[in-house]
Amino acid sequence: MLFPTIDFALFFLVVFGVGWSLSGKPVLWKLAMLGFSYFFYAWWDPRFVLLLVAETLIAHVGARRIHATDDPVAAKRWMWASVGGLLGILGYFKYAGFFAVNLDNLLRAIGLGNLIPLIQPTLPIAISFFTFMAISYVVDVYRRQLQPAAPIDLAVYLAFFPHLVAGPIVRGSELLPQLRRRRDPGRVDYSRASVLIIQGLFKKVVISSYIASAIVDPVFQSPSSHSGLDALFGVWGYAVQIYCDFSGYTDIAIGLAMLLGISFPMNFDAPYSAFSLQDFWRRWHITLSRWLRDYLYIPLGGNRGSEAEVARNIMLTMILGGLWHGAAWTFLAWGVLHGAGQVVAHLRRERRAAKGLAPVVPSRLHRVGQVLFTFQFVCLAWIFFRATSFSNAFAVLGRIVTGWGMGSNLVTPMVVITIVAVLLVQQVPTRLGERVATTWSNLHLAVQAVTLALVLLAITTLGPTGVAPFIYYRF
Amino acid sequence: MSTRLDAAEAERPLPPRRPRTLPWRTVLGLMAASLAIWLLLDAVTLEHNAEVSPVGTRRTVALVILRPLAAISRFTQVARIESAANGALGRTSAGSGGHTFVVIAPTTIPSSSTKHPPIHPSVTTLPPDPLTNPTAANPLRALLVGDSLGLDLGGPLQNRLASTGVVAATLDGKESTGLTRPDYFDWPAELNRAMAQVDPQLVVIMMGANDPQSFLGPPVVNYGSPQWDHDYQHRAVAFMREATSRGAKLVWVSLPAMRDPALNAKVAHINALQKAAAAKVPGVVYLSSDPTLSPGGGYTAFVTQGGQNISVREPDGIHVSAQGGALLSDAVVRAMRHDLGIPIR
Numbered sequence: 001m002l003f004p005t006i007d008f009a010l011f012f013l014v015v016f017g018v019g020w021s022l023s024g025k026p027v028l029w030k031l032a033m034l035g036f037s038y039f040f041y042a043w044w045d046p047r048f049v050l051l052l053v054a055e056t057l058i059a060h061v062g063a064r065r066i067h068a069t070d071d072p073v074a075a076k077r078w079m080w081a082s083v084g085g086l087l088g089i090l091g092y093f094k095y096a097g098f099f100a101v102n103l104d105n106l107l108r109a110i111g112l113g114n115l116i117p118l119i120q121p122t123l124p125i126a127i128s129f130f131t132f133m134a135i136s137y138v139v140d141v142y143r144r145q146l147q148p149a150a151p152i153d154l155a156v157y158l159a160f161f162p163h164l165v166a167g168p169i170v171r172g173s174e175l176l177p178q179l180r181r182r183r184d185p186g187r188v189d190y191s192r193a194s195v196l197i198i199q200g201l202f203k204k205v206v207i208s209s210y211i212a213s214a215i216v217d218p219v220f221q222s223p224s225s226h227s228g229l230d231a232l233f234g235v236w237g238y239a240v241q242i243y244c245d246f247s248g249y250t251d252i253a254i255g256l257a258m259l260l261g262i263s264f265p266m267n268f269d270a271p272y273s274a275f276s277l278q279d280f281w282r283r284w285h286i287t288l289s290r291w292l293r294d295y296l297y298i299p300l301g302g303n304r305g306s307e308a309e310v311a312r313n314i315m316l317t318m319i320l321g322g323l324w325h326g327a328a329w330t331f332l333a334w335g336v337l338h339g340a341g342q343v344v345a346h347l348r349r350e351r352r353a354a355k356g357l358a359p360v361v362p363s364r365l366h367r368v369g370q371v372l373f374t375f376q377f378v379c380l381a382w383i384f385f386r387a388t389s390f391s392n393a394f395a396v397l398g399r400i401v402t403g404w405g406m407g408s409n410l411v412t413p414m415v416v417i418t419i420v421a422v423l424l425v426q427q428v429p430t431r432l433g434e435r436v437a438t439t440w441s442n443l444h445l446a447v448q449a450v451t452l453a454l455v456l457l458a459i460t461t462l463g464p465t466g467v468a469p470f471i472y473y474r475f
Numbered sequence: 476m477s478t479r480l481d482a483a484e485a486e487r488p489l490p491p492r493r494p495r496t497l498p499w500r501t502v503l504g505l506m507a508a509s510l511a512i513w514l515l516l517d518a519v520t521l522e523h524n525a526e527v528s529p530v531g532t533r534r535t536v537a538l539v540i541l542r543p544l545a546a547i548s549r550f551t552q553v554a555r556i557e558s559a560a561n562g563a564l565g566r567t568s569a570g571s572g573g574h575t576f577v578v579i580a581p582t583t584i585p586s587s588s589t590k591h592p593p594i595h596p597s598v599t600t601l602p603p604d605p606l607t608n609p610t611a612a613n614p615l616r617a618l619l620v621g622d623s624l625g626l627d628l629g630g631p632l633q634n635r636l637a638s639t640g641v642v643a644a645t646l647d648g649k650e651s652t653g654l655t656r657p658d659y660f661d662w663p664a665e666l667n668r669a670m671a672q673v674d675p676q677l678v679v680i681m682m683g684a685n686d687p688q689s690f691l692g693p694p695v696v697n698y699g700s701p702q703w704d705h706d707y708q709h710r711a712v713a714f715m716r717e718a719t720s721r722g723a724k725l726v727w728v729s730l731p732a733m734r735d736p737a738l739n740a741k742v743a744h745i746n747a748l749q750k751a752a753a754a755k756v757p758g759v760v761y762l763s764s765d766p767t768l769s770p771g772g773g774y775t776a777f778v779t780q781g782g783q784n785i786s787v788r789e790p791d792g793i794h795v796s797a798q799g800g801a802l803l804s805d806a807v808v809r810a811m812r813h814d815l816g817i818p819i820r
Contacts, residue, residue, distance in 0.1 A: 006521070006537075009510055016506065020499035101777060101784045108782050120776035123790050190502040191494035221630040225637045259502070388797035434494065441495035449505055453512035457556070460517055 098327030183261030191441030200251030527659030734792025
């Protein structure tokens with residue numbers, strides 16, 4: 001069930017009504033939310049609900065065993081067994097086909113072909129998201145940062161439908177206490193939630209859909225047939241498309257949870273205003289960045305150790321972060337680019353510090369240059385993220401470098417305005433959403449209802465008839 | 476006393492205005508009212524979208540809800556708001572989302588507006604036929620048509636044809652379409668329009684995986700009946716005749732095998748009907764995708780070429796991957812060369 005559909009709107013009205021009417025009965029509320037969440041997930045393929053249940057059971061049993069033992073070795077074994085089980089499920093569905101093909105190709109190259117059975121499992125939607133949440137839960141219990149939750153709490157935590165299919169990747173310490181706390185049915189924060197949902201719908205239905213069909217898809221579909229200007233704007237357009245698509249989804253998810261009295265962490269903070277790659281990762285998919293930091297980078301050693309060790313930790317984290325998005329060499333290349341960029345920046349900082357020099361305080365112009373450079377580097381990496389293959393990526397890059405002899409047929413004024421507007425808005429700190437929510441919520445209720453309906457009409461009219469699934473559903 | 480209090484009250488800073496919160500029942504009423512108003516405003520479009528959606532319970536329920544709303548919307552003239560908005564955007568209420576129409580023509584290739592080279596009275600020799608001698612200056616005009624599977628082929632094929640430097644290819648596709656539901660997307664009308672616009676010498680078509688469903692009529696013709704087979708083949712023949720009516724050659728590409736056995740049986744049935752139709756229309760080359768995408772005869776996600784495994788299908792078991800599309804494009808180009816004698820490489 002996609003968020004921007006009538007099916008979902010009707011589903012949510014029922015969830016909202018039932019949820020709040022059960023707010024005084026916590027167990028029933030949780031059972032209802034679990035049922036609704038499983039129904040929501042089963043809308044795509046009911047079989048995969050069993051997968052969600054299986055991961056919940058693995059996380060539950062592992063956490064209970066870890067908590068029950070005083071033996072650190074046994075606790076560690078249970079932690080690894082649970083994490084291994086969860087990664088095994090993720091690995092089979094997401095990576096088995098990829099590794100089998102590439103291993104078989106390697107064996108064929110040395111004359112040992114046909115040893116590996118080639119498989120192509122159907123990829124369950126959102127498996128990467130709920131698996132990472134389950135892993136964080138088990139590890140947090142192992143680290144004594146979290147008490148094991150009741151089975152129903154854990155099940156709701158992993159399956160809660162607003163975050164289920166594309167995050168944010170919420171920590172147990174963030175969501176589990178909220179599930180136990182009583183929510184105030186007399187104070188629903190509906191105006192902030194409505195603004196977030198409308199903002200998310202606009203980003204997804206209007207901007208992302210438009211820019212994808214107007215320039216991004218044609219450029220990546222047939223790069224050799226388009227000019228260098230088309231290709232350049234196609235890449236910038238993809239940066240805008242994926243931002244509007246993913247942050248739009250997150251806005252809707254946060255707004256929906258807010259309507260149910262649940263608070264989610266922020267996932268985006270104007271990422272294209274970043275002045276460095278490190279800054280970018282503090283602003284883009286924040287909940288994944290901190291997951292990778294806390295459960296991969298720091299356990300690998302983090303910033304401790306020699307320059308080579310730190311560089312290895314950064315590269316491994318970014319490469320695995322790339323592969324988290326999908327089993328393809330292009331995602332790996334995306335991770336390598338981000339990793340290499342951060343390693344270079346880290347080494348420059350370290351060398352400067354070793355010489356006893358203070359960190360550079362950039363002038364305003366210097367900062368603008370840093371933002372522009374970071375954006376272009378991020379766009380370079382996006383080419384590999386979006387491309388269907390390396391040859392496709394290099395064809396797009398090739399057009400940007402060499403395709404300046406022919407006219408542009410995709411760079412229209414509307415395309416330019418859309419891209420520039422989305423990028424510029426991120427450079428200006430604003431509390432516009434808060435102001436809109438305040439003004440709107442202080443209007444008469446009837447006026448609020450009519451304006452909300454008119455805004456919905458505007459979005460559905462401006463958007464295409466059918467809305468493509470969110471890009472991050474695939475991950 | 477009272478005056479002093481009022482003065483103190485006036486001096487006290489006002490609390491910052493914050494977004495209001497409300498009791499959940501009020502919020503539920505607000506959301507339901509907004510949704511109802513929006514449904515009323517958008518009812519005509521939503522009714523149309525429901526009518527053209529796949530036959531089933533969801534469609535039936537949607538129509539039961541939306542038909543009265545659309546009637547109210549029309550009666551009260553509320554629908555005018557939406558149609559005015561659509562009119563301002565240059566759209567019909569039915570919308571045009573998801574329709575791909577991409578023209579790929581190098582700058583040396585004449586655009587569709589100048590597709591017919593002007594014939595000067597003093598010129599006595601006509602340019603050579605692009606079917607037998609396509610050049611950059613006088614390219615072969617190709618029209619690539621299809622549903623989502625047709626787009627899986629069409630994108631890579633458009634790229635492949637562009638790489639020849641002597642073909643101007645136009646891709647005309649729409650997902651979730653076919654020949655069964657002209658109420659949703661009228662392919663014969665669309666093909667007629669595209670033929671007039673592009674005036675192709677070659678048409679390549681791949682579609683049909685969405686077709687195993689009843690004709691809504693009237694009269695309703697159930698999928699699986701002999702009448703349905705007869706009618707479908709008739710539609711396919713008419714479609715092929717339209718594609719070849721201006722002297723264009725047609726390459727009709729068969730649907731690949733599907734992973735789901737039930738869908739695979741339906742697709743095989745559609746393929747058989749299309750193949751029979753192709754045999755009735757002169758100028759049609761029927762190209763089976765099996766040797767490229769299903770060399771063993773059944774569904775396979777991978778094929779081996781040059782000693783390497785190539786993933787030719789998407790994980791959904793239905794669609795063709797970019798690499799599979801590229802391989803199938805090579806097969807189409809081979810068919811153009813061998814079956815139609817078009818000298819391209």
